[in-house]
Amino acid sequence: MADLEARGALSARPKSERRRFAVGGIVQGVGFRPFAWRLAGRFELTGFVRNTGSGVVIEVEGEPDNLDRFEAALRDEAPPLARIASLVRQEIALVEGEPGFVILESSSGESMQTLxxxxxxxxxxxxxxxxxxxxxxxxxxxxxxxxxxxxxxxxxxxxxxxxxxxxxxxxxxxxxxxxxxxxxxxxxxxxxxxxxxxxxKLELRDVSGLRLEFDDEILAAGELLSGGKILAIKGVGGFHLAVDASNEEAVQRLRSRKGREEKPFAVMVRDLAAARELCEIGADEEVALASPQAPIVLLRKRADLRLAASIAPGNDRLGVMLPYSPLHFLLLREGPEALVMTSANFSEEPLVADNAEALERLAGIADAFLMHDRPIARRCDDSVVVQLAGAVRMIRRSRGYAPAPIRLLESGPPVLGTGGELKNALCLAKGGEAFMSQHIGDMKNYEAYRHFDDVAAHMQRIFRTEAELLVHDLHPAYMTTRWALEQGKPTLGVQHHHAHLASCLAEHRHSGPAIGLMLDGVGYGTDDTAWGGEVLIGDAAGAVRFASLEPMPLPGGDAAVRQVWRTALGWLHRSGVSPEGLECFRQPQAAQVLEMLDKGVGTAESSGCGRLFDAVASVSGLRHEAHYEGQAAIELMQAAGGRIADAGYSFGFERQHGRWLMLLSPMLREIAAAVRAGAGATEVAQRFHRTLVGMLAEAAHMASHETGLKTIALSGGVFQNQLLTEALAHNLESNGYKVLMHEQLPTNDGGISLGQAVIGREFLRGRYKGIMNCEL
Amino acid sequence: MAHGAGGRLSQELTARVFMPHLGNPVLDQLDDQARFEAEPGRIAFTTDTYVVSPIFFPGGNIGDLAVNGTVNDLAVGGAVPRYLSAGFVLEEGLPLADLERIVASMAEAARKAGVVIACGDTKVVQKGQCDRIFINTSGVGFIPPGRDVSCRNLRPGDAVLLSGTIGDHGMAILTTREGLSFQSRIRSDSAALNGMIADLLVVAPNVHAMRDPTRGGVAATLNELANSSSVGIELDEAAIPVREEVRGAAELLGIDPLTVANEGKVLIIVPAAEADAALAAMRAHEHGKEAAIVGKVVEEHPGMVVMRTPFGSRRIVEMPLGEQLPRIC
Ligand SMILES: [Fe+3]
Ligand SMILES: [Mg+2]
Ligand SMILES: [Zn+2]
Ligand SMILES: [Zn+2]
Missing domain, CATH: 3.90.870.30 (DHBP synthase)
Structure with a gap:
């Protein structure tokens, strides 16, 4: 019997097979080969694994069941850093006398395609x-x-x-x-x-650069922090400036030394439990916080927040991250429980990454330096995400994400999108993938410009490709435009909001035209004026400017971005509103600005939607000066207390210059009247958001009615406004539209280079039409 | 002033307005050309046409501007300015009193600059064919042997000197033209700088380059210099003199004073060793009291001008495009 059984088992044992797997994606330098080796051991397979030019090749031989299990495990249990983009299986001939499973060195001469x-x-x-x-x-x-x-x-x-x-x-x-x-x-x-x-090795240095001798640098650094000192700490992508987040005096000292008035600081806390003590954390937010990317997550502050008040004054959100390097981990275990961790830089310039540079540039800010001797080849800021409209969305895509690729719908020639002027990030499209760089910053800053130049070269080198076309924004004064034109390569200038639209569609691998609601500060238009509240219809090949916000004067141009009362005056002046009872008219220099408006001097016309928020914030008396970009808009949204009114203000549409103008004057007149009659910022904010939702939804319906399109893409910095975005998306979705919103890329200008790159490919294919006039 | 009688009117203007003010031994010959003795060295020759509006503005008018501008264009090439021509295009209807005032200031400016208006021409055109008055001035000067001042001479390490406050002329013109009430104290800096430059060249004979930052302001001029010499220029924002009233008006209008025109300022690029002497010479002169060392020539970023802000960051100073365009998205 035993004999029979054994024979039966033998005869039931299936014949060996050999399979070859070609795996593409991020599969090199992430422990993929030992992973395959371990799996082969588990499933009693022989064969080999080897890095190749396009990924990893595995040949395994064994029982078919085990081969199936091996393949499943390959996908399901891949190392945390691996990203399998493709897995191709092939049956091949058995190999005689293979001793076991081995890891082979990559054959030399083969071109390495390492992601x-x-x-x-x-x-x-x-x-x-x-x-x-x-x-x-x-x-x-x-x-x-x-x-x-x-x-x-x-x-x-x-x-x-x-x-x-x-x-x-x-x-x-x-x-x-x-x-x-x-x-x-x-x-x-x-x-x-x-x-x-x-x-x-770690080293602790004083402001003069002198090495401080301690048995344990981390303990010593923790003590300095607990004592209220400001430390420059070298991390993964650059230096942070750190102080004890519960020490108000220390936080204020950091603000004054850094020359940063009110822009929120991010904090790093010991662990999730500590984060929960500070903020309300939802399930998705928790996943994001604890993810291997370890971004800063903008969380809702708890009412009883026990941290220094000046960390994020006037903001109901707090940027929180968890320790992501062993150094952070040790420091937070032994030093203060929560640290302000702000990029060591001056506003919008790349963070300091080099030891000597840190000692020189941060000497006036830091009290001591906790640094190390592992150089940083490419600086990389912390990423920032926020939970908004049902997903965790990117505000700044940098460390932890760059340079992981975005998969594209179509393959095409290598094209470089140079991005915008502020929050710059560039994009290299190669084959079926687009590689977004880390956050680079304000291109007018010389260090950022150099960083851009360096990253552009580096990315083309590491991805082994040379862009055939450099795509830049139409704005003639953007430094990215200057850079592109100086490279001696073919270039294409594309309209800012067209790039926003194309970026959103590309991220969603959406083919065919869509209706785009593009709302941001300003972007250079094809008519040489500043656009910024646009309804475009189209795709990467071209788009029609279907509607836009009514253009309004910006007295003093970019100066109005800080002095938002100027924008208010500009828009009220244009709307024929008189000064009585409105605080914005009582700002110092209001008379001079009104004189400029009367005479039409020093005022740029803009249809920017971001500026509309500024204007309304000032008209409502909420804020007249913004200390950081978007402050007035953020506070206007917060003033609504998460609610949107049932009834908004009046709005209208008017056909002009071959497009629809979304008229803002009726609303501005009503807001002014309401404020005079005593309406508070909360009421104004709730009704204003309602009006905007109503007006944009109406514009979308009109566009859909004309074209039959049912997909609506949202892009532009204004969609960082949670109240507006959620209400608008809900409105559109409940009316049967499919709404596309950025998720992997920032909706602000940090995401436009992807759009530029895919538009550039349309250009190379001979399909590019640009922005077209709307003829109905 | 009426148009039509052509030659006779021009003759009359010459006799009644131009000669009494501008007369001098060379011009008095009233030949078809001016003749004068050449001096040793090379000849410098320049021309410029002045169409400024308004024609009268705080601190000057189109007449002295036309003399000073051309004198400065010669002086910044290292030349000693000597002779100017003056060509007038007059719109019919221009009040004679206005013309007389303009010509008188030209004479005064020429006297102050020590140059001779050696020849001239006048045309009167129909209303609408020009805006009241256009003036062309050409100038001749002599560059002493051995002097080499050129926009291609910048070397890393050189100091960048500025003779005084920036933006005065352009802001005076803009605010006057637009009738803005908040400019009352802004005056054009229109002045001839050849005297100051001559003093400076005595103590700093190795000056590499000089330029008057007129249209496009300091930003345009320095970008041109950086380009021509393939060097970088680094400015120190805190060192650049700007009058409070100019800064205020520029801020209101959203204009960067670096891009605003000057008519009585000069940028001097000089080897560092001569910087202090050059600065002292400028400061001793009435047109250089507020002179300052505002930057240096660097090897880094050739062709690019970068400004160090008081916070220590470095902002790229671009070639101005003319119009201010909002760029913040
Ligand atoms: Fe934008
Ligand atoms: Mg000139
Ligand atoms: Zn070891
Ligand atoms: Zn590990």
Whole structure:
């Protein structure tokens, strides 16, 4: 019997098969080969795994069931940093006498197509290592493994190998070398692998750059922070300026030294529990906070927030992040529970990343420097996300996300989108993917301009491609325009809001035209005026300007962005509103601005929607000066208290210059009258948001009626306004429209370079038509 | 003033208005050309046409502007300005008193600058064919042997000097033209700078370049210099003199004073070793009392002008495009 059974089992045993898997995506430098090795062991398969020019190739041989399980596990259990974009299976002939499963070196001569992983927060296993007093990495601030640690910020060249990273100066000690070479180890081929013996070291320096000797730099730094000192701390993508977030005096000192009046600071807290004590956290927000990308999440402050009041004055949100490097983790365990962690820079310039630069530039701000000797090859700011309209959405896409690709609907030639002027991020489209750079900042800043130049070259190098076309904004004074024109390559200038529309459609892999509601500050128009509240209909190839906000005067141009009362005066003046009972007319210099308006001097015409929020905030008496971009708009939204009125103000449409104008004067007159009659900011804000929702929805209906289109794309910085965006999306969706909103990319100008790149491809295909007049 | 009688009217104007004010031994010959002795060195020759509106403004008028502008264009090339021509296009209906006032200020400006108006011409055109008065002035000067001042001479390490406050002329013109009431104290800086430049060249003979930052202001001039010499220029925002009233008006109007025209200022690029001497020479002169070292020539960012702000960040100073365009999205 036993014999029979054994024979039966034998005969039932299926014949071996051999399969070849070609895996594409982020599969190199992320522990994919040892992962495959472990799976092969688990499922008793022989064969090999090897990096190739386009990803990873695996050949496995064994029982078909196990091969199936292997394939499933390949997808389901892939290492945290891996992103499988494609997996192609092929049955191939068996190989005789294969001893087991091996990891093969990539054959030389083969061109390496490495997708560089973004920088990833320290993993749980590494955290255990540094918390374990018996571990050789106990309290070691640069612990990492194939599942976590720095990547993009340390890469100097490709292929992604240690000699081509900023780890090249640290030679592995025998123990680290053993880990590096052992497929069973978590640190197999972990390029930044390091330990206290062979890896980067911390140092604490005073303002004069003098090294302070301590047995334990982290403990000493924690004590300095607890004592209210401002520390410059070198992290993954650059330096932060840190202070104890519960020390009001220290936070104010940081504000005054940094010259930053009211713009909110972000805080880093010990863990999720500590975050929960500060803010209300929903399920999606919690996932975002604890994600390997570890962004700053804009959370709703608790009423009893026990932090320094000047961290985010007047703002009901607080930017919170969790420790993402072992250094942060140790510091927050031993220093203050919550730290203000703000990028070490001056407004809108790239953050400081180099030790010498930090000592020189931050000497007037920091009391001490906690730095290390691992250079940062590419600086990278913290990312910022917010939960809005049913999803966690990007405000600033940088560390943790860059340069992970956005998948495109179509493949095409390599094109570089240079982005906007502020919040710049560039985009390199290659094949079926678009690589967005980290946040670069304000291009008028020389350091940012240089950073842009550096990142543009670096990205083309690491993605092994050279852009055939450089796409820039139509604005003649954008530095990105100047840069593009100086490169000696083919260029294309595209309209700002067309890029916004194309970006939103590309992100959603939407084909065919859509109705676009493009609402932002200003963007240069094809008629040489400032646009910013646009209804465009079209796609990447071209769009029709169907409607726009009624253009209004901006007295003093960009000066009105800070002195929002100027915008108010401009718009009230145009609407024929008299000054009685309105605070905005009583600002110093109001008389001079009115004189400018009377004479039409020094005022630019703009149909910007962002400016409309500024104007209404000032007319309602809420705020007349903005200390940071968007402050007046944020406070106007908050004034509504999360509610939107049932009835709005009047609005109207008028046919002019071949498009519809969304008239704002009726609303401005009614708001002025309401304020005179004693209406508070809350009432005005609630009715104003209702009006805007009604007017935009109406414009969308009109556009849909003309074209039959049912898809509506929303893009532009105004859609960071939660109240407006949620109410408008709800309105449109309940009327049967499909609404596309940015999710992976910021809705502000940080996302337009993707649109530019896909528009550029349409141009190369001979399909580009640009912005067309609307003939109905 | 009436149009029509053509030659006779011009003759009459010459006899009644121009000669009494502008007369001098060279012009008095009233030949078809001016003749004068050449001086050693190279000849510098320039021309410019003045169509400014309004023709009268605080601090000057189109007449002295036409003399000072051309004198300065010669002086900044290292030349000693000597002879000017003056060509007038007059719109019929221009009050004779206005013309006389303009011509008188030209004479006064020429006297102050020590130049001779050596030849001239007048045309009267129909109403609408010009705006009251256009003046063309050409100028001849002599560059002493051995002097080489050129926009291609900038070297890293050079100091950038500015002879005084910026934006006065352009803001005076703009606010007067638009009739803005808040400009009352802004006056054009229109002045001939050849005297000051001559003093300066005595103590700083190795000046590399000089330019008068007229149209497009300091921003345009420095961008041109940086481009021509393929060097970078770094400005120190805090060191650049701007009058309070000019700053205030510019801020209201959303205009960067760096892009506003000047008519009595000069930018001097000089080796660092001679910077202090050059500065002292300028400050000793009535047109250079507020002179300052405002920046330096650098190797970094060739062709680009960058300004260090009081916060320590560096802002790119671009070639002005003319109109201010909002760029904040
Ligand atoms: Fe925009
Ligand atoms: Mg000139
Ligand atoms: Zn790890
Ligand atoms: Zn080691």
């Amino acid at each position: 560089i992983s973004p920088d990833i927060a320290v993993c749980a296993a590494c955290l255990r290592d540094i918390a374990d007093s018996a571990n050789r990495r106990y309290r070691y601030a640069f612990t990492n493994c194939t599942d976590c640690g720095p990547r993009y910020t340390i890469v100097e060249r490709i292929p992604y190998d240690r000699p081509f990273t900023t780890m090249k100066g640290f030679s592995l000690c025998p123990e680290c070398q053993r880990e590096y070479g052992d497929p069973a180890d978590r640190r197999f081929h972990a390029q930044p692998n390091a330990c206290p013996v062979c890896g980067p």
